[in-house]
Amino acid sequence: MKKINIAIDGPAAAGKSTIAKKVAAALDMVYVDTGAMYRAITLAYLKSDDKDFERLLQDIDIRLVADNGQRVLLSGEDITERIRENDITENVSYVASQGAVRSFLVELQQQMTRDKGVVMDGRDIGTTVIPDAELKIYMVASVEERANRRQLDNEARGIESTVEQLKEDIAHRDHLDMTREISPLTQAGDAIEIDTTGRSIEDVTAIILKLASDKLE
Numbered sequence: 001m002k003k004i005n006i007a008i009d010g011p012a013a014a015g016k017s018t019i020a021k022k023v024a025a026a027l028d029m030v031y032v033d034t035g036a037m038y039r040a041i042t043l044a045y046l047k048s049d050d051k052d053f054e055r056l057l058q059d060i061d062i063r064l065v066a067d068n069g070q071r072v073l074l075s076g077e078d079i080t081e082r083i084r085e086n087d088i089t090e091n092v093s094y095v096a097s098q099g100a101v102r103s104f105l106v107e108l109q110q111q112m113t114r115d116k117g118v119v120m121d122g123r124d125i126g127t128t129v130i131p132d133a134e135l136k137i138y139m140v141a142s143v144e145e146r147a148n149r150r151q152l153d154n155e156a157r158g159i160e161s162t163v164e165q166l167k168e169d170i171a172h173r174d175h176l177d178m179t180r181e182i183s184p185l186t187q188a189g190d191a192i193e194i195d196t197t198g199r200s201i202e203d204v205t206a207i208i209l210k211l212a213s214d215k216l217e
């Protein structure tokens with residue numbers, strides 16, 4: 001069967017990871033959440049006394065393990081839940097704006113996609129990591145809906161937040177991600193925009209599976 005890569009980009013809490021995971025499972029593809037990789041480096045950065053990014057990256061050991069989704073290991077420790085906490089979310093856009101961090105992770109992500117068969121979600125996947133991806137999706141939703149969804153995620157995870165605060169935080173993070181110097185969040189010219197506001201997870205998954213099946217023919 002033909003192998004393709006699928007790139008899913010968009011702002012915070014638009015539904016990228018949820019949908020990418022389902023699409024990958026349905027098509028027997030590998031799912032990669034690149035946001036988790038930037039979050040893992042942010043945790044290492046916050047834990048380290050040395051704030052020099054070049055030196056920090058020399059010792060970094062991030063591993064992604066497929067497990068009904070994706071688990072993240074930092075130096076062998078499972079940090080999957082830890083990297084969703086507020087201190088990581090507050091600092092991740094700063095860490096992700098660093099040139100050294102981006103070149104390090106983009107190189108790693110490009111290695112993962114070389115043999116195709118990957119559904120990768122993030123901010124610069126269709127523009128920088130896999131510009132030749134067979135299918136590119138740019139996923140958006142209103143900031144109100146994204147804040148409401150993230151509040152539910154946080155309640156399920158036991159993370160303190162309010163919808164009002166989340167609305168501000170999400171808008172601020174989007175602004176940082178869209179205005180940074182290196183590979184800012186932007187829609188690739190050949191990406192298909194999907195607005196998930198008011199749509200069910202099943203609907204959005206079905207739309208992407210249909211688009212993918214056209215590419216797999």
Ligand SMILES: Nc1ncnc2c1ncn2[C@@H]1O[C@H](COP(=O)(O)OP(=O)(O)O)[C@@H](O)[C@H]1O
Nearest residue numbers: 012013014015016017018149196199200201204
């Ligand atoms: N139509 C939809 N598409 C995607 N996610 C949805 C949808 N409706 C509700 N959700 C929920 O919104 C949240 C989206 O979070 P997530 O997938 O982590 O977004 P992102 O990866 O873009 O940050 C999840 O809790 C998911 O269950």
Ligand SMILES: Nc1ccn([C@@H]2O[C@H](COP(=O)(O)OP(=O)(O)O)[C@@H](O)[C@H]2O)c(=O)n1
Nearest residue numbers: 012013034035036038092093096122123124
């Ligand atoms: N390919 C990517 C993925 C994430 N990121 C950064 O990592 C942060 C966290 O990404 P994420 O996908 O985990 O964020 P959520 O939308 O899930 O909250 C983003 O706000 C970006 O700053 C990036 O710069 N490039």
